[in-house]
Amino acid sequence: MIEQPDHIKSIPAYKPGRSTVEGWDGPVFKLSSNENPYPPLPSVVDAVTRAAGHMQRYPNMAAPEFRAALARRLDVPEEDIALGGGSVESAAQIVRAFAGHDDEVIFAWRSFEAYPLLVKTAGATAVEVPLTATEHHDLPAMLAAITPRTRVIFMCTPNNPTGTVVDHEELREFMRQVPSHILVVVDEAYTHFVNDSTAVRGLEVYREFENVVVLHTFSKAYGLAGLRLGYTIARADVRQGLAKTAMPFAVTDVAAAAGVASLAAEDELQKRVDLLISERDRVEAELALSGWNVPPSQANFFWLAVGAQTDAVQEHLLRHGIIARPFTGEGIRVSIGEPEANDAVLSALRSFHGSDSAALS
DSSP states (O other): OOOOOHHHHTOOOOOOOOOOOTTOOSOOEEOSSOOOOSOOOHHHHHHHHHHHTTTTSOOOTTOHHHHHHHHHHHTOOGGGEEEESSHHHHHHHHHHHHOOTTOEEEEEESOOTHHHHHHHHTTOEEEEEEOOTTSOOOHHHHHHTOOTTEEEEEEESSOTTTOOOOBHHHHHHHHHHSOTTSEEEEEOTTGGGOOOTTBOOHHHHHHHOTTEEEEEESSSTTOOGGGOOEEEEOOHHHHHHHHHHSOTTOSOHHHHHHHHHHHHTHHHHHHHHHHHHHHHHHHHHHHHHTTBOOOOOOSSEEEEOOGGGHHHHHHHHHTTTEEOEEETTTEEEEEOOOHHHHHHHHHHHHTOOOOSSTTBO
């Protein structure tokens, strides 16, 4: 028998969301993966089709046209952009490059499911700092968790799965107290859905503090989840480490072409983002009126903080053809979909009759 190393044995496998509902013959709404519900723009499909014509060749790892377009869009030097197959692969590069055996990586919890997996796979120690009672990052507690072994701190904002954001000025104060040798990762996978003026502005913090890097993805707002396209914005010393741990050819020419076309179509894509934000605000307002405990979200999903009733509410949603993302004993993350999907969620939750305790605020 081939034995796994001890640090791998203890890692649970990542569980993808389900896509079917047994025993339900009505419409099924998959709202478990925070996907953009709208199809790719025709201009993006055209770019992908052209790039697919030479898929027999390995991709250009530098993706010069894509990196140049990103640099112009973000007003950062091209050399500060490191590409990855989605922001999760970019996060994996960071952990592999800067944390190893006996090192510690701090992040809030609950937060992005991949963080503990990435940290433990690298042989490092995951340090989980509980969220506050309002489902926000507890920055004083995260500062207190720093030890001589700390190498990386992840800051997921908006936080997945709670949708809450870190305050910009509070993060700046946090950074003034973090030792300069510790890398702070501002993971902004959902930044396009933020309309709170007090929320972290990752690029500004990156420009102010040399030990800050920023993660972005094309999976959510741009609707390219199936192509795996993300990037890190980092200074030279960090970027050199990422170059050593990046998966070769993780970003394909097809994905890079879709990225270029998406950047060129941002005005059109913004209309879809605005619609999703409007739907998010509508759903949250209706749920609040019904008494559900939903923290204000700045992402394309919302968090049902239902605690002990999580499994019961999840089963109720499934019986109405709604696939969400449950975390037993804590809550349920529900993606914002097209209006009819959101109407189905509201209807299902209005009909839930076990909500006289933990489900309601």
